[in-house]
Amino acid sequence: MAKKAAAGPKRVTMTDVARRAGVSQPTVSFVLNDRRDVAVAEETRRRVLEAAAELEFVPNRAAQLLRSNKSFTVGVVTSGIVSQPYAGLIVLGLQQVVQPAGYVCMVVDTTDDPGQGDDAVASLVGQGVAAIVYASLAPKPLHRSPRLDGIRTIFVNCWPEEGHADTVLLADEYAGGRAAAASVFDRGHREVAFLGGMRNDYACKERRRGFDDAARAAGLRPADLVHRYGNYQIGSGYDLATDVVSEHGPTALVCGNDRMAIGALLALHALGLECPRDVSIVGFDDQPDVADQVRPGLTTAALPHLMLGRRAGELVLSAPDDAPERIIVDCELIERDSVGDPPRRRRRGTRP
């Protein structure tokens, strides 16, 4: 419990507006809420609006919430998303849609909370929320606080480990992985290595499925291709690429994400090879300020974080009834310069 809390300044109330307009407080309420079912003379309506504008009236959400149990806040529960690069785009997209409607986002991060944020959720509920949006950096099952029963719950890039979700929003990792892989297979690459993220990770498994299907579509047997796993970090991309390239001499690397792709790029350089002349590289995520900035520009499948957030926002504003249980958003393939034709002849033997 907190010991104290700061107080705000005196604020303009509906009663102030009413006095100024020479009407009663309920009349002001009717006008400002545009209650067309209650008759208000046009002249009165004008006076009220004018007075409200002059006084810069801002409705007291606390009073509204107390009286009507109508909330204008969206609770956002994230685990590490705020602190991670670019995934905050989910929150940004959500805000873009929701703010113009007068809503505000209350963001709570559960990263370092052993209780998985149950307390944080309790405080959100205490504040009163119109809906709760769980958002995750990487798609995975998330603990859903039991205190949320009866509250609209939306999962973005994650799904409830237990309990219920009104809607689950995910990126199409499979199709993205397939498109990314196809971008090299279609160019004629045959010796392609898959440098995945974390082996048991949902995204990694889906992207590998996509990779394997793209290989099959190209007439190859996935089992004949090299698959390795890392941890989505630059360093692991560097290490895996160093190993795989020197051992198997592939002509293309399909990486678990853009960070691993950068690691692979550095590794290539360290080995005296050039991208895409000697080896092509494909990333995943289209990480802003990275995929487009690196030299050569990275061909990659874009994770639609912003769009996921926006769709979530639309759900919040819409009626709970006509919301779908599941929404899948495409991962667009962004083609840049890191993929080229396979080199004419093999550069070195597969093994000493």
Added chain:
Amino acid sequence: MAKKAAAGPKRVTMTDVARRAGVSQPTVSFVLNDRRDVAVAEETRRRVLEAAAELEFVPNRAAQLLRSNKSFTVGVVTSGIVSQPYAGLIVLGLQQVVQPAGYVCMVVDTTDDPGQGDDAVASLVGQGVAAIVYASLAPKPLHRSPRLDGIRTIFVNCWPEEGHADTVLLADEYAGGRAAAASVFDRGHREVAFLGGMRNDYACKERRRGFDDAARAAGLRPADLVHRYGNYQIGSGYDLATDVVSEHGPTALVCGNDRMAIGALLALHALGLECPRDVSIVGFDDQPDVADQVRPGLTTAALPHLMLGRRAGELVLSAPDDAPERIIVDCELIERDSVGDPPRRRRRGTRP
């Protein structure tokens, strides 16, 4: 205005707790707020706490706010911070401090708002906030909404363009720049180039001041050293490094941030040079998952975003009176592997 807003479920109120404990609602209020100045029998107190726990009572912040004008929310106004890599650490640090005290952060991003977020601020004020924290990705002057008069205002990594701030929190960019530069001068490098961020940017200017002073301390004249400016992106680091290295053949590059340092690293590779054997590189920011992951690990000055956020949180919880007007937080030098001794002999002429 929004047309509708979702309603929450029925919640446990103090009156429910009171009924269960066989006391009146005010008594519950006294107990739960630990009002020691009001006498409550120990036995009664116990019963109330028990009932509250059993019913999982969560105080209705809206009612508290309405009654006492005491808010448990902190309004956070950011411009692009949520969507940018790692700078969300400011928000995270803020939350870490503030959440245990029962506060929740309402985050509003003004990135794409032509009105600089005045509307957003108005909605924050409408919600009722204990304080407003402005947070910026890069240190710069920010527009302060006039509607905030009377509300506690804290600026993190920015300062008010006009109007008043209770406290301004900044990183010590000058000292950071100086330490970063010293890390190469102290090793004996003399031909050092400064690859800055945006020329007129506050951080860039401060870091350059630090760089120049470090040069003087090493017995060099800053005017004799190469200074170039980019835009903090990987690509600009790549381009500048390519130019500077081939034209002047420096033994060390002091970069505007870690992204530019990565660009420089890539450029070095492309030129057939190695870091730190041929050229040392220093970054700025200590960008998580990048500076430590890149090969070689980047020596860099750490931007104390998390700490800035935490300090802001402490301010929010403290009394407004004893808050300092200005807080400067150190940028710690993180030494990794991208800085080495200067090469014995010059690798190439300075000019053709």
Added chain:
DNA sequence: GAGTGGGGTCAATACGTATTGGCACCATCT
């Protein structure tokens, strides 16, 4: 000209909490 109906407005109230003022009870003091 009495009755009807609807347009325009307002008084009163409820939401859940914090706070004020007071009541009842008991122990202690003169």
Added chain:
DNA sequence: AGATGGTGCCAATACGTATTGACCCCACTC
């Protein structure tokens, strides 16, 4: 015994809004 003061509790109220159920007045119908 009566006065005093402290302890332990509660009734009543205010915060700003939305909503219900009136009220008044005017125009219209028969």
